[in-house]
Amino acid sequence: MEPVMKDTFRHVSYLWDENYAAKLAGDEVALLIYRSNLLGADLRLTNYAGGNTSCKTLESDLVTGEQVPVLWVKGSGGDLGTLTRKGLAALYLQRLEALKKKYRGLAYEDEMVPLFTHCLYDPHSQAPSIDTPLHAFLPHKHVDHLHPDAVIAIAASKDGRAIMQEIYGNELAWIDWQRPGFDLGLKMEQVYRENPHIKGIMLGGHGLFSWGETAYESYVNTLTIIEKAADFLEKHYGKNRPVFGGVKVAEMPAQQRRAMAVRIMPFLRAQASSHQRMIGHFTDAPDVLEFVNSADLERLAPMGTSCPDHFLRTKIRPLVLQLKGDVLGQSDEELRQQLIPQFESYRKDYTAYYENHKQPDSPPMRDPNPVIILWPGVGLFAFAKDKPTARVSAEFYINAIHVMKGAEAISEYVSLPESEAFRIEYWQLEEAKLKRLPPEKPLSRKIALITGGSGGIGRAIAEKLAGAGACVVISDIDEQALKTTLEEMKQRYGRDMCAAFRADVRDEAQVREAFVHTVLQFGGIDILVNCAGLSISKSLTDTTLDDWNILQDVLVKGQFLMSKEAVTWMRRQLPEIAGCDIVNIVSKNALVAGPDNVAYGSAKAAQLHMSRLLAAELGKDKIRVNVVNPDAVIRGSKIWESGWAEGRAKAYGVRVEDLPAFYARRTLLNEEIHAEDIANAVFAFVGGLLSKSTGNVLNVDGGVAAAFVR
Numbered sequence: 001m002e003p004v005m006k007d008t009f010r011h012v013s014y015l016w017d018e019n020y021a022a023k024l025a026g027d028e029v030a031l032l033i034y035r036s037n038l039l040g041a042d043l044r045l046t047n048y049a050g051g052n053t054s055c056k057t058l059e060s061d062l063v064t065g066e067q068v069p070v071l072w073v074k075g076s077g078g079d080l081g082t083l084t085r086k087g088l089a090a091l092y093l094q095r096l097e098a099l100k101k102k103y104r105g106l107a108y109e110d111e112m113v114p115l116f117t118h119c120l121y122d123p124h125s126q127a128p129s130i131d132t133p134l135h136a137f138l139p140h141k142h143v144d145h146l147h148p149d150a151v152i153a154i155a156a157s158k159d160g161r162a163i164m165q166e167i168y169g170n171e172l173a174w175i176d177w178q179r180p181g182f183d184l185g186l187k188m189e190q191v192y193r194e195n196p197h198i199k200g201i202m203l204g205g206h207g208l209f210s211w212g213e214t215a216y217e218s219y220v221n222t223l224t225i226i227e228k229a230a231d232f233l234e235k236h237y238g239k240n241r242p243v244f245g246g247v248k249v250a251e252m253p254a255q256q257r258r259a260m261a262v263r264i265m266p267f268l269r270a271q272a273s274s275h276q277r278m279i280g281h282f283t284d285a286p287d288v289l290e291f292v293n294s295a296d297l298e299r300l301a302p303m304g305t306s307c308p309d310h311f312l313r314t315k316i317r318p319l320v321l322q323l324k325g326d327v328l329g330q331s332d333e334e335l336r337q338q339l340i341p342q343f344e345s346y347r348k349d350y351t352a353y354y355e356n357h358k359q360p361d362s363p364p365m366r367d368p369n370p371v372i373i374l375w376p377g378v379g380l381f382a383f384a385k386d387k388p389t390a391r392v393s394a395e396f397y398i399n400a401i402h403v404m405k406g407a408e409a410i411s412e413y414v415s416l417p418e419s420e421a422f423r424i425e426y427w428q429l430e431e432a433k434l435k436r437l438p439p440e441k442p443l444s445r446k447i448a449l450i451t452g453g454s455g456g457i458g459r460a461i462a463e464k465l466a467g468a469g470a471c472v473v474i475s476d477i478d479e480q481a482l483k484t485t486l487e488e489m490k491q492r493y494g495r496d497m498c499a500a501f502r503a504d505v506r507d508e509a510q511v512r513e514a515f516v517h518t519v520l521q522f523g524g525i526d527i528l529v530n531c532a533g534l535s536i537s538k539s540l541t542d543t544t545l546d547d548w549n550i551l552q553d554v555l556v557k558g559q560f561l562m563s564k565e566a567v568t569w570m571r572r573q574l575p576e577i578a579g580c581d582i583v584n585i586v587s588k589n590a591l592v593a594g595p596d597n598v599a600y601g602s603a604k605a606a607q608l609h610m611s612r613l614l615a616a617e618l619g620k621d622k623i624r625v626n627v628v629n630p631d632a633v634i635r636g637s638k639i640w641e642s643g644w645a646e647g648r649a650k651a652y653g654v655r656v657e658d659l660p661a662f663y664a665r666r667t668l669l670n671e672e673i674h675a676e677d678i679a680n681a682v683f684a685f686v687g688g689l690l691s692k693s694t695g696n697v698l699n700v701d702g703g704v705a706a707a708f709v710r
Contacts (some may be wrong), residue, residue: 075128147584258520296408304416354426357426380397457531581685596650
């Protein structure tokens with residue numbers, strides 16, 4: 001097949017690189033992965049972890065050495081955009097064909113999936129998905145199954161079959177909605193056998209199957225089918241009636257939407273966390289605003305989504321907020337009292353949905369809180385167990401918006417019946433997939449803000465908390481160091497899990513903006529680590545007023561401003577989210593008097609006593625306040641810059657290069673202290689084992705007897 005021109009496509013991304021593909025020639029599995037990655041890179045074609053692709057090859061049987069046909073198909077739970085060879089399931093085609101003799105009908109559908117594992121060519125490959133027979137029983141070498149917005153808009157419209165024929169003639173076949181599984185694979189095989197000329201199959205309310213004899217033919221065929229659907233929809237937007245019935249709520253300026261979102265997010269997070277703590281995501285993308293501000297929102301939102309992948313991520317329907325009055329001017333309690341009844345009503349409706357459709361073997365009801373929350377005029381909020389899941393859930397609902405928009409433009413949108421949605425959501429096979437997920441990390445569902453986050457100790461703390469599953473925001477005054485640290489952390493922990501905001505802890509406005517950024521990014525705040533600091537080592541007579549003031553400002557005033565702002569946001573999450581932490585990185589010098597240290601030691605002592613005072617005050621709010629006292633963290637620490645090391649070396653009569661060994665020798669354990677040791681101490685306070693500890697001091701100094709608290 002000759003390569004097509006990129007400008008052939010306006011509604012989908014043509015990404016095929018002939019030169020790169022040529023390097024993969026002869027390796028059909030490598031070409032399958034390449035094709036999959038290209039398809040998964042365009043969210044208009046399929047969602048994260050949605051859809052699947054396959055190819056069929058001849059391989060040597062590992063026992064007999066004979067050439068046998070093998071199906072390579074994306075495994076259960078994988079993502080096309082990031083698919084690798086490890087994410088594929090490899091199965092003997094002949095054994096999958098033989099399963100037809102074992103199939104006892106729709107009532108016994110679920111017993112087939114465990115049998116797929118007995119068909120594995122590679123026993124170490126990914127677990128096969130429910131869609132495996134849908135690929136196996138089609139005769140083509142390369143097969144794509146996607147959930148394109150434009151195609152589902154047709155598949156989820158009242159007149160979908162007729163519209164499909166209007167667009168494609170006899171190029172596509174139609175199969176009415178049914179749950180994926182072995183029977184659907186048999187139906188697709190029969191449809192193709194009766195219509196061998198077709199280029200694809202549209203599944204009612206679900207998606208598209210398309211194919212080709214080569215990876216490239218399949219890729220172009222898939223794009224061509226989707227392009228035709230998208231082009232047809234584009235010609236009908238606004239043709240017979242305004243999109244979504246026209247505008248009902250005027251669009252607010254972007255800055256006002258941001259302010260409204262920040263104001264409401266901690267309260268939304270609290271209500272969405274009544275069952276278990278959640279992480280938030282906010283978007284006011286143009287397609288979101290077009291929907292939430294429309295006249296049709298009230299009618300379409302309660303109908304729910306159509307594609308199974310959509311409602312598995314977003315629940316059967318969203319919560320649409322109805323808030324009265326000036327939200328920005330209302331008190332916290334007034335906002336809370338407006339939201340509580342709306343969430344209670346949603347939980348009641350979801351419980352009724354479960355009770356009305358549950359079967360004797362249904363899994364227990366899951367969290368009844370909404371995943372998607374729509375606020376007319378403002379945007380879309382999503383809450384899930386972690387930031388990537390919340391973001392992806394929002395993306396899925398945006399795909400559902402596109403589907404509703406297209407279906408309404410050409411016909412009428414039709415969602416799945418609740419009974420069918422329930423059968424998917426509470427399918428035993430879906431429950432089994434959930435149970436295969438790895439256990440959550442100890443700080444999963446927690447949000448942490450760390451000042452001084454690009455310095456040695458601050459960065460070590462940020463890395464420790466991120467590695468333990470927390471969403472981490474690092475703040476620092478050094479913009480370049482902050483940028484470098486953020487990029488490196490994103491590479492290590494994922495782009496969703498880390499954020500940064502430049503702020504000077506001495507500036508009240510910048511402090512507030514650091515929390516605004518954190519809340520807008522993740523939904524709230526659970527952990528504050530006050531680590532921003534600097535050091536000045538001088539005798540009393542050499543210490544200037546400027547030296548004194550900057551230490552008091554950064555260490556004492558900075559800790560005060562950050563803690564005050566943190567408590568304001570933490571209290572907005574009560575009572576649903578209780579048990580937050582403030583950890584202050586102080587110093588052994590808060591307890592031990594040393595030479596040439598009057599300004600630094602005094603500021604550190606103030607930090608320590610402020611921590612005690614806050615612990616006493618905030619206990620009623622379940623906010624723990626604890627202290628970690630480092631000493632002599634030299635390697636990688638910014639605190640030793642700007643002459644501090646020279647000052648301490650002079651005070652103790654040693655060379656600068658001998659400071660690490662000097663400090664280690666004076667400890668009871670004869671150990672040098674590293675930034676990672678301080679990070680471990682912070683984790684000890686926030687990791688869950690010390691949830692009933694507040695007002696405590698943990699010295700991490702190798703053992704300095706003079707610093708013993710008691």
